[in-house]
Amino acid sequence: MLPPPIRVVLVDTISALTGKAGRDISDGDDLVEDLGVDSLIAAKLLVEVEDRLGRQLPDGSEASLAGARTVGELVERFAAAVALDPSETSDGSLGG
Amino acid sequence: MRTATHLLDLLSRGAAVERQVEFVSPRGSSLTSFPALWALSSRAARAFETSVPVGRVAGILTSSAEMIACFVGALRAGRDFVSIPLPGRGQHPVAYARQLQAIATMSGATTLVVEAAHAATLAALPEPPSVPVSVAEALVVAAAGSTRDDAVPGELIQFSSGTTGTPKGVRLTGTAIGASVNAILRALEIGDRPETFCGWVPLSHDMGLIGGLLATWAASARTPYRYVCMSPELFVTRPSSWMETCAARGATITAAPTFAYQLASRYLAHAQPMDLSPLRAAIVGAEPIGVDTMEAFASAASRHGLRETAPCPAYGLAEATLAVSMVPPSARWTSRAISVDGKTRPYVSCGPVLDCLDVTAPGGSAEPGPILISGPAVCSGFIPARESTGPGTWLDTKDLGLLVGGELLITGRTDDLLCVAGRKLFAWELEHAANSVRDVRTGNCIVVADGGGCYLALFEPRSAAPDDLPAAVFEVRRALAAVAGIGPSAVGCLPRGALPKTPSGKLRRRHVAENVERFVSTCLAYRTF
Numbered sequence: 001m002l003p004p005p006i007r008v009v010l011v012d013t014i015s016a017l018t019g020k021a022g023r024d025i026s027d028g029d030d031l032v033e034d035l036g037v038d039s040l041i042a043a044k045l046l047v048e049v050e051d052r053l054g055r056q057l058p059d060g061s062e063a064s065l066a067g068a069r070t071v072g073e074l075v076e077r078f079a080a081a082v083a084l085d086p087s088e089t090s091d092g093s094l095g096g
Numbered sequence: 097m098r099t100a101t102h103l104l105d106l107l108s109r110g111a112a113v114e115r116q117v118e119f120v121s122p123r124g125s126s127l128t129s130f131p132a133l134w135a136l137s138s139r140a141a142r143a144f145e146t147s148v149p150v151g152r153v154a155g156i157l158t159s160s161a162e163m164i165a166c167f168v169g170a171l172r173a174g175r176d177f178v179s180i181p182l183p184g185r186g187q188h189p190v191a192y193a194r195q196l197q198a199i200a201t202m203s204g205a206t207t208l209v210v211e212a213a214h215a216a217t218l219a220a221l222p223e224p225p226s227v228p229v230s231v232a233e234a235l236v237v238a239a240a241g242s243t244r245d246d247a248v249p250g251e252l253i254q255f256s257s258g259t260t261g262t263p264k265g266v267r268l269t270g271t272a273i274g275a276s277v278n279a280i281l282r283a284l285e286i287g288d289r290p291e292t293f294c295g296w297v298p299l300s301h302d303m304g305l306i307g308g309l310l311a312t313w314a315a316s317a318r319t320p321y322r323y324v325c326m327s328p329e330l331f332v333t334r335p336s337s338w339m340e341t342c343a344a345r346g347a348t349i350t351a352a353p354t355f356a357y358q359l360a361s362r363y364l365a366h367a368q369p370m371d372l373s374p375l376r377a378a379i380v381g382a383e384p385i386g387v388d389t390m391e392a393f394a395s396a397a398s399r400h401g402l403r404e405t406a407p408c409p410a411y412g413l414a415e416a417t418l419a420v421s422m423v424p425p426s427a428r429w430t431s432r433a434i435s436v437d438g439k440t441r442p443y444v445s446c447g448p449v450l451d452c453l454d455v456t457a458p459g460g461s462a463e464p465g466p467i468l469i470s471g472p473a474v475c476s477g478f479i480p481a482r483e484s485t486g487p488g489t490w491l492d493t494k495d496l497g498l499l500v501g502g503e504l505l506i507t508g509r510t511d512d513l514l515c516v517a518g519r520k521l522f523a524w525e526l527e528h529a530a531n532s533v534r535d536v537r538t539g540n541c542i543v544v545a546d547g548g549g550c551y552l553a554l555f556e557p558r559s560a561a562p563d564d565l566p567a568a569v570f571e572v573r574r575a576l577a578a579v580a581g582i583g584p585s586a587v588g589c590l591p592r593g594a595l596p597k598t599p600s601g602k603l604r605r606r607h608v609a610e611n612v613e614r615f616v617s618t619c620l621a622y623r624t625f
Contacts, residue, residue, distance in 0.1 A: 019570040019623055036574030038583045040550075041625065 006053070006082070007075045013048045014071070017041050027072030035071075042066070049078070057081050103270035104171060104249050106277060106314035107134060115316035119159055120341060121327035122334075128161050130313050130323075133168070136161060136236055140169025141243035143235045151206030152253070154178040154199065154227065157299040158211050159327045162232035164299070164309065166209045167252075169236075171270060174247025178203040178265065179254050181300045182328070182599040193221040199255050199263050200227040203479050209235065253479060254302055254414050265479040266414045276306060276417035276473040277314045279452035283422045284349065284377055286315050292374075294324035294347035296331035296338055296356075301600045303382055304328075306418040307351050328599060335359045336367065343370035343400070351379035354386070355539040355601050357393045357407075358531070362538070364396035373401035377425040381410035382600060384506065384524045385444045387431045394429075404428050411446035411506055413493055415485075416453060417473045420493075421504040423447035434498060436464055436507050443497075446504045456490065457499040464507040467493045512605070514543070514551050516582050521551070523605060529579035530555055535568035540595050543576070543584070544609040550585035554608065554615055556592050565589055565621035573625060588619035 015022035018035055031037040037045065046065065050056055057065075061081035068074040111134030119126050140162075144153060153170040157163055157179050170177040180199050183192040196218075200208060209230045210218060218229060252273060255265040293312045297304035312323040324345050330337050339360050342350055357380055378397075380390070394407055409429050410422035423429050423445065431442040449455045452473040458465040468490040475485055485491055497506040508522040515521075523543045530541035530553060540556035555572055562568050569587045577583030594615070596604040608615055616622055 017625065018573065019566055019625075020574075021567070032581070033578045034574065036570070036577035036583045038577045038581060040585075041577075041583065 006049075006079050009049055009052050010045075010075055010078060011071065013045055013052065017044055017048070025071060027070065027075070029071045030069055031071065031074065032069075053082065055082055101271075101274040101278060102249065103273040103277065103310065103314075104168075106274055106317070107168060107310070109317040110313045110315070111135075113316060115321055115323070117161075117323045117325065118345075119161070119325050119327070120330060121159070122330050130316050133161060133164055133313075135242075136165035137168035137172060138242040138245075139236045139239035140165045140232075141172035141245075142169075142241050143239040144170055144173035144175050145243060145247070146240060147238070148175075148230060148235075149206040149228070152176040152178050152203055152250075153207050153209060154180055154203065154205035155209040155232075156180050156182060156211075156214060157305065158182070158214065159299060159325050160211045160232065162236055163209070163211050165236055166232045167299075169243070170209075171250045171252070172243050172245055172247070174250050176203075176250040176267075177252055178205050179252060179300055179305070180208075181255055182298050190222050193223040193225065195263055197223065197225050197227075199265070200225055202263070203253055203255075203265060251476070254305075256414060266475040267477040267479065268417055269476050272417050272473050272476065273306060273310065274314075275452040275471075276419065276450075277311050279450040279473065280307060280311050280419055280422075281315050283419070283424055283448075283450055284311075285425055286319060288319050290320040290322075291315070291348045292322040292324060292345055293349045294326065294342045294345050295350050295352065296326035296328055297352055297382075298328045298599050299325075301382075302412075302414050302418045303351055303353070303600065307379065331356070336363045339364060339367075339372065339397075339400075340370065342375060343372055346371075346374045348374050349377045349379070350375065351381070351410075353382035353601050354380055354389055355383060358389055358538050361389070361392040361396040364393075364400060367400070370400045372397055372406075373403065375402055375406050377408050378402070378406045379408045379410050379422065381412055381419070381422075381446075383602060384508075384528070385409045385446070386528050387442045387444055390429055390431075390444055409444045409446050411495075411504055413495070415475050415491055415493065416469050417475070419450055420453055420455060420467075420469060421446045421449045432500065432505055434464060434505060434507060443505045443507055445500075446506055448502050449499075449504060455499060455504065457497055457504065459499050462498065464496045464498050464505075466510070467495045467497050467499075467504070467506070469493055514545050516550055516580070521580050521582070523551075526551070526553070526576050526580055527603070529575050530572050533568070533571045533575050534558070535562050536572060537592065539601070539603075540592075541572070542595055542603050542605055542608050544605060544612060546585050546612075548585065550582070552586040552588070552612070553584040554588045554590055554595065554619070556590050556595055557620075560592055562589070566623070569621050569623050583625060586616075586622065586624040588616055588622040590615065590619055594618060 111131045115130045117128045153175045208227045249270045252268045253265045295308045299305045408423045412419040430445045453471040457467040470490045494510045496508045512523045526543040527541045537556040537558045546552045573583045
């Protein structure tokens with residue numbers, strides 16, 4: 001079975017961790033300013049997303065992820081980190 | 097210039113000329129004068145000399161002529177007056193009864209004086225105070241004549257409004273209060289033009305008693321000075337009454353804690369036009385002062401003619417009798433960018449240090465540090481006893497800040513510090529940030545340590561039935577994470593009115609911290625992160 005698109009998983013997980021409805025999360029949202037994703041939530045997000053995707057991120061990719069400011073950037077960097085094509089993330093049905 | 101004038105000398109001189117005193121409450125208004133209050137206090141003093149057991153007199157200083165007379169009369173009769181705070185919002189009657197009893201026991205008071213309206217309330221408390229209760233009205237009526245004023249004057253023992261779990265009192269001599277009052281009047285640039293003070297802060301609070309009643313009474317000797325004493329109940333039931341009364345009475349001076357100015361900004365932004373142009377000093381103090389609060393008030397009040405220089409940020413504490421520094425009414429308030437723990441943001445200047453005190457604090461471009469005070473207006477001691485405060489000693493205010501160009505800037509308080517993930521965060525700064533959330537009732541968010549290295553936030557909603565509680569909870573966490581970089585580990589929304597406050601409106605943070613589980617159990621919505 002194919003893993004769910006990264007964007008769906010990320011938005012779903014951010015929603016679950018922060019309490020913000022998934023339908024209200026968009027690519028341009030600033031992770032800290034708009035969603036309150038601090039270092040603690042970010043750490044939980046990483047573990048959760050790895051779990052749900054069923055794959056480990058390569059060592060050293062945390063630094064790249066930590067540099068992401070928006071949801072869109074995080075999706076791209078995550079995709080790059082797991083060596084998936086970002087276009088795989090364009091599923092429009094978001095959780096929430 | 098320092099004049100060692102005793103408070104009772106100042107009041108005696110102020111009573112020599114006919115100046116109006118007006119009490120305004122939800123039940124209407126009543127008029128008296130400083131000479132009449134002085135005469136009434138003489139009868140009260142006589143009653144203390146002849147018919148009240150020897151020892152300290154405790155009292156709940158509500159806004160009535162008889163209670164003011166009992167306070168002044170106790171000092172004239174050589175009795176220390178122990179000022180007990182009014183019950184705070186949300187304070188359970190049992191908790192208040194215990195606080196009252198603790199203060200009476202701790203201070204060694206032999207009598208508790210209250211106005212008639214409160215005597216029945218006290219008797220109905222689940223645990224009525226064991227100290228004998230005297231009714232102020234009955235005391236002055238029954239007095240056999242007047243005092244001869246031959247006693248060594250008593251001290252004021254001012255108990256804090258319950259910001260902490262254990263009540264604590266500061267001992268203030270009449271000389272210390274006199275020094276503070278004179279310095280405040282100089283800072284207010286009182287000349288010979290007529291003045292009207294109008295305020296609602298309780299007389300059981302230093303800002304209401306010393307900055308309102310006593311400063312006005314003392315100044316009335318030299319200039320036509322009217323005192324409008326609004327009852328705190330009037331302000332609490334209708335906050336707009338404060339600015340309305342100021343406008344209606346042509347007030348030139350008022351004073352209130354920061355949160356009252358936040359409320360006034362909202363009200364004034366949409367209120368029918370009123371004339372606030374006579375108001376030349378709107379003293380802001382008793383709580384941290386944010387630049388946005390000052391800007392919002394100045395902007396909203398300017399619609400009603402408030403002059404740009406009227407808002408006067410001030411800093412003070414009970415241990416200094418009242419004020420330590422204040423922006424004078426002739427200068428516009430200013431702010432200065434300061435770096436605290438690597439983060440730079442603007443802080444409101446609390447103005448030059450009053451001439452009744454010496455202050456030491458880091459200066460220039462240094463990191464903010466402890467503020468120490470010394471001088472004639474510093475309290476003579478504490479109840480229960482703490483460190484010595486004699487001449488030449490420096491008292492740690494527990495506040496942090498800078499002294500730059502003679503002006504004090506307050507950046508935080510040592511005991512409000514939260515240590516989260518190795519960072520120092522000020523609780524009040526986080527609470528202030530929560531005010532930006534639409535669904536948070538302004539000034540009604542408390543942040544306390546969660547015991548696990550992080551913090552939790554509890555807030556009251558703006559409307560009684562918010563549409564989307566989870567969204568409000570999310571927004572509060574987001575706002576706090578955005579300002580601090582670290583969000584709270586839990587956020588709870590309490591019913592309106594549930595957050596405990598002191599009578600002057602300060603959040604009782606320590607009380608919440610000590611009873612977190614009980615507050616969490618009453619949350620309408622609560623979520624951990």
